[in-house]
Amino acid sequence: MAATERRGHERSASAEFNRVDRAVQIQNATERLRSEMLNYVTNRFEEFTSEIKKAAKMPLINEIVQQPVVLPSELASISKVTNEKISQTIASQQSIDIKRSSSAFPTKSFRMRSSILTELLEVSHIRSIRQIFISILVLLVLQVAMTDLFETGSVDFRFDVIRWNFSNLSTCLRLWFILFTLTCTVVYYCFHFWAYKRLSLIPIVSSLSPDTEAPKKKTTSLMIFDGFWLTAYCLYIGVFLYFPVHFILEENYPIVTRMIVLVEQVRFLMKSHAFVRENAPNAILYGKIYSQQIKVEDVEDKVNDSPKEETNGIIPHTPCPEFSKFLYFLFAPTLIYRDSYPRTSSVRWNFVISHLIQFAATNLFAYYLFYRFCLPVFRHFNSEHVTVKIFVLSILNCTLPGALLLFCAFYGFLHCWLNAFAEMLRFADRQFYSDWWTATSWSSYYRTWNIVVHDWLYTYVYRDCHKLLGVKYRLVSMYAVIFLSACVHEYIISLTFGYFYPILFVQFAVLGFISMLILPQRTQNYAFNVFIWASLFVGLGMQMCLYSIEWYARQNCPRYV
Structure with missing residues (x-):
């Protein structure tokens, strides 16, 4: 072993x-x-x-x-020349950096993506918040019904205000169709005529001798032609602004139908300007290629090397796009024109019907909020009731309803309405808003609350003002965006209610801009997020209170001439 x-x-x-x-x-x-x-x-x-x-x-x-390579005298001259070259290089590099900083703007890129709420509502915890609002709507309807049943013995869901606001819906639709027809015919076909007609006025470089005076005459004719159509475009904007306003005031439209016409009027104007602003540089570039003033190879090099702003990185193959592209753009839920957008493969009609039903329910919810918390408070408001105590209490009482109306406007229009139209048109980019509820500054709130309008203001107002004024006047360009947005909001509100009462304008163009300058632009301090929410609630309460007081004061108080 x-x-x-x-x-x-x-x-x-x-x-x-x-x-x-x-x-x-x-x-x-x-x-x-x-x-x-x-x-x-x-x-x-x-x-x-x-x-x-x-x-x-x-x-x-x-x-x-x-053996020395260079003599001392030659070394001194070489050193002098080298220093001059270095200084020139540094200066040119600085100028290039300044030009890049003043001209290199990020452009809007469309890609397939869903809305934030669409993704968040996949989570059961977030989806329960929507169920809470649905239950509040049901309770409001039951409260109105039970109150009528106990007081009058019958149930009245108080649709009289809705019937009054939509009493002339057919006239409103006819006016909308007129605006749509004018936009399709005047804007597109006039631009089409200008883009193709100016080709005959451009002198062809290869067919001209240096002694002829034809190039000068054609250049002068082209400048006069372009100036005439630019003036005609400005006149069209003025006429398009005047006649719908004259019509709704002459016919005495109710509040809701007035707002529908005014919002659609502004939307058509923004769409028209986007189409002209995007395609006018393409038409001019196409004319230069057509006249052989520049070569296609030079354009390709310029497109590859420079920031893709004027042509969006695309060499134009026609001076004016097809009418089908313009028609699709008029209905697409975006204000930035492109010849093509990312599209989905099919239409989910269940998705469309669901969002349209939610849009209608959100409007009904907003109506009952207004009818329950606003009308009883201000319906009998007149000069005898106006005291500081009642005024302050009215603002505080309107804070919560105003916040709920803000949520209704956001969820109903920016989410449900735009997503429904995007699905019907197979428009794949659904980023109509961002996480504005996490904003810690007013600038981030303005950028993320309504991305559709913000993209238009940034692309066609801020960038153009920045190019014209330069880097030194960046603050002026920023205020031009805020001032224009405040003017358009006040234009819609004033004509909707029928009187000029610039509460929203002061909050937007004055207090909002001052807050943007005072508050830090980028911070992770959640105290600023609380401040943004508190400011929103108080501001909305003031708007709801002051506009309602003015409306019913004009109804109840005697008029003095």
Whole structure:
């Protein structure tokens, strides 16, 4: 037994020695191979360098040290020239950096993406918040019904205000169709005529001799032609602004139908300007290519090297796009014109019907909020009731309803309405808003609350003002955006209610801009987010209170001329 164990130990020991011996042999072979490869590479490198030295006939190092390459006088002149070149290079680089900082604006890129709420509502915890609002709507309807049942013995869901607001819906739709027809015919076909007609006024470079005066005459005619159509475009904007307003005031439209006409009027104007602003540079560039003033290769190099602003990185193949592209743009839920957009493969009609039903329910919710919390408070408001105590309490009482109306406007229009139209048109980019509820500054709130309008203001107002005024007047360009947005909001509100009461304008263009300058632009302090929410609630309460007081004061108080 002992002998067997001894033989087993001897076999295992010999196997271990053999394994170690093989490992040592492999290591030695590897070291020999590495040393041989290093020697071979070193020898080949020395032979290569010696051949290069012989071919170049390089002098010895002693000769290089003894003989100066450059005389002291030549060295001084070279140093002077070098310093001048370096300073010129630095100055040119600084100017290039300034130009890039003033001209390199990010452009709107469309890609397939869903709205944030669409993704968040996939989570059951977030979806329960929507169910809470639905239950509040049901309770409001039951409250109105039970109150009528106990007081009058019958149920009245109080649709009288809705019937009054939509009493002339057919006239409103006819006016909308007129605005739509004017936009389709006047804007597109006039632009089409201008883009193609100006080609005949551009002198062809290859067919002209330097002695003829035809180039000067054609250039003058082209300038007059372009100036005439620019003036006609400005006149069209004025006429398009005047006649719908004259019509709704002449016919005495109710509040809701007035707002529908005014919002659609502004939307058509923004769409028209986007179409003209995007395609006018393309038409001018196409004319230069057509007249052989520039070559297609130069345009391709410029498109590849420069920021893609004027042509969006696309060389125009026609001076004016097809009417079908313009027609799709008029209904697409975006205000930035492109010849094509990312599209989905099919239409989910269940998705469309669901969002349209939610849009109608949101409007009904907003109506009952207004009817329950606004009308009873301000319906009998007149000059005898106006005291500081009642005024302050009215603002505080309107804070919560105003916040709920804000949520209704956001969810109903920016989410449900735009997503429904995007689905019907297979429009794939659904980023109509961002996470504005996490904003810690007014600038981030303005950028993320309504991305559709913000993109238009940034692309066609801020960038153009920035190019015209320069980097020094960046603050002026920023205020131009805020001022224009405040003016358009006040224009819609004033004509909707029939009186000028610039509460929204002061909050937007004055207080909002001052807050943007005072508050930090980028911070992660959640106290600023609380401040934004509190400011929104108080501001909405003030708007709801003051506009309602003014409306019913004009209804109840005697008029003095």
